[in-house]
Amino acid sequence: MKVLFQHLKKYRFETVLSTIFVAIMVISQLWQPKLLQQVLDAIMDDDMDQISSIGIILIVVAVIGLIAGILNTVISAKVAQGVGADIRESTFRKVQTFSFSNIERFSTGNLVVRQTNDITQVQNLVMMSLQSLTRIPIMFIGSFILAMVTLPELWWVIIVLVVLVVLIVMITFSAMGRHFAKIQHFLDRVNAIAKENLAGMRVVKSFVQEDNEIERFTKTSDKLTHHTIIVGTLFSVMIPAFMLVSNLAVVVSIYFVGDMVKDNPELIGAIASFMNYLMQIMMAIIIGGMMMMFASRAFISLGRIGEVLDTEPDITYDPDAKEEDLAGSVEFRDVSFRYENDDQDALSHISFEAQPGEMVGIVGATGAGKSTMAQLIPRLYDPTDGEILIGGKNLKQLNKKTLRESVALVLQRALLFSGTISDNLRHGKKDASEADMDKTTSIAQAKEFIEKQDKIYEAAVAERGTNFSGGQKQRLSISRGVIGDPKILILDDSTSALDARSEKLVKEALNKELNHTTTFIIAQKISSVIHADKILVLDAGRLVGVGSHKELVQTSEVYREIYETQKGKDVEA
Template structure:
């Protein structure tokens, strides 16, 4: 995956590599010429000291320039790649069905698009700024160190082996902890998100202490894990530094024994120690980067899981069709993911174009599930659902969205303006269309009283509107596109009786050709429907008009009498 997202920036990557080569070459050449400077000092050769000093400054300047430019290019690549991955991940999530989102969990997906993408961004930054440098620096320093003092080659080998053993042991232990670390991050984010979304409930029931206790427990678990990982880093660094200083001590001690027989060893020891430190630096950075890379690879895997997940529902065609508003369920059975028992069981009914169909039943009978099947938010495991005589699974997404509109039980608005929210039902709606839809939903009365009317600001989740106002705006959004089938999933529950009656009358007058499916808790909402479906425990146990069901269906009659339905006649 990483190679794929880096491909558009291959020329930047090549430039970064060449700059890294220039930077590393500068680091390797400086100790080499430093040996010559020390020899000139011992020989009191002022001219050579001056010329080599100027050359060292030029080499250092080139290295500094290469390093600075490479940092800029690395940052550009890292930022670009992270933006691409974040956008691609979000785009992929938009293709998910309800089942996919529930499988991952919304909070988990947010963490993957933020924290995990940031880890990948850090990995790319390290790759071009540090990781490309380390193998070149290690190999170059090793070769030049051996050339400088060939008799001490074994010191380098022993140091590399010791560092490798220590690093492998510590990083192996730490790497196993990064998976649980991300899981705790997901859990902590979920708790915080849930608490902030339900802040009104928390305040109303004085649950601050309980919410804090829940958050603190998870936070403490994350802290303990973070502390364990941090202690690993804390232990690793002094051990590696101890190994490097021991290597320097051994090198100096052996060189001191060579002074009498090899006077050039004095000038060479500084360069040798410098190369030794560069080797050590490369090994230490590999150890520390190894942990960061391990964490980033886990994040990369988590992003890959999202991108490789196939939507639970797929649209076979992109062809747009103009369908009639007929609707039929044919022996439909549906079970939610991870549930054992079906929510809908062998449902069969038909609705002619322009009819109003009411759906009633006790809580948990499957009314909202049936509503969500119509716009194909879920697919049935058995049976088929047809619109205009065609199976939903054979229609394009565009055809579905043009034909069916749903107003969900929970009214959800997005930050922006009133017009922005209404245009989610029809992107090209003009002002007259907005006003017509708002009029049908009885939302015009409060929208037009606001200072900026349809350009008035809507806060996140519509928190600056009442429940009834949000429902009416949701209904306006649902009807603005003149759908052939309109599904109202208990979407007038927050309205008073007068407003609900006005909405129903406007729907009957303005959308005469639209097939309307009304999911309701109150019999009064569906008493005038052309056909009423009665659900009980996921089964369709009766269908007919209000008068027919009162006489023939015990469940409907019980609901009717409980709500004093006789007063509605």
């Protein structure tokens, strides 16, 4: 609840105003049955002047209640939407501070549901609370007292009605409560499966897995449907049960008042007023019960949002660290790293040093730890043991902006954001000019296809860059990586989708234009790193060789095996 109260503080005035309008509306509803009773009494006395004057008051009171109700709804909606937007922004900001480990702990689909469906549940709770939280106690207590005053002889009917309705609410809502958490869980799973399927549609179709994916989705969807139907069934039983109890209360009241009216005809007006108050008592309990039902689901959502907001990022930066201009040297000192929940180290006791301007190749079999090493340099993960230094400074002591401006990482899986080409390039440098774009796209061999676009750098980029080929996306990603002129550039197999000629041109341009930049090239192919100043050979998370190509062919069995497997001699020739 602290998440909700924290964001409601911003809307104190609107909340108070909404509460006042609710109070006015409820007082209007409570006053109307009394006025109606007076009208009926005046009709019995054939007093037309009294009927007219009370009738006008009744209309005025009803109009005031209507206006108060409308204003309350408008203000409640404004507050609910505002609180929802604020929580959504806070959650999104928090997620941006997460490390890869934090995100993997929640999963992408889970975080999406928490920022959409869960926040919608909280919005509904705020809206309903501002409309009903004040209304329920005033309506219940007021109707209860006025019903007792109107026909004190039937006090026991009111008590029985309240007890029965409360019992129905407790039984149905206790049964519903345990299903809401399961509904949110299976909603997460449905979202995750749908997201995976849409993102991997080419794989699904190429392996003819449509039926299997449909079956997997249907199983989870059926479980979600099962729990949703249970909640819906309980809800559909609850409302008729309320109506049955209230109608029985009315019938019982009329039965016992029948004999009383013979002796005292003036009770005709009282019985009408009494019935109205009975209905209002029942409505107060029903609204309260419905609020409890929605609240129980919203509290689960609040808890899930709270988990995100209360999660401390695994990686934090020293707030007192100053921005500085770093040299491009990189040093690993006895670095080990283990992923969360893994039994073995992904990297074990890695030590090496790269000087500014050097080109360093990293090779090894699949799963050797190449990409893990690459992700440690820009501090996407922190090492389990040991330390990493850039420009002679420990990564943990660096200012975040300094680190981000010094290190650029280009991943194998090129990810573009929807927008324009210039928008994507400016991720690497916020104030990049067209001249900067021309230079970097020339280096990445992307300029040739960009200039064919109608709007050149303002050409549209579809979601995930689906309107570009794999090679084009990789070239745009390389352009984005080098546009900020980083001191350290990491290419994680980021030319894998390029043809041999384009890959050669990219590397020649990098050597010529970025000769002051320390470049790490992670590659599966020896030919991609054969001319590197230094090559690191990884095997099962261990550094088993360091040196130039000629040195490693002579000294490293692992490197020589990879080289011979790829017929490296022919490539070199």
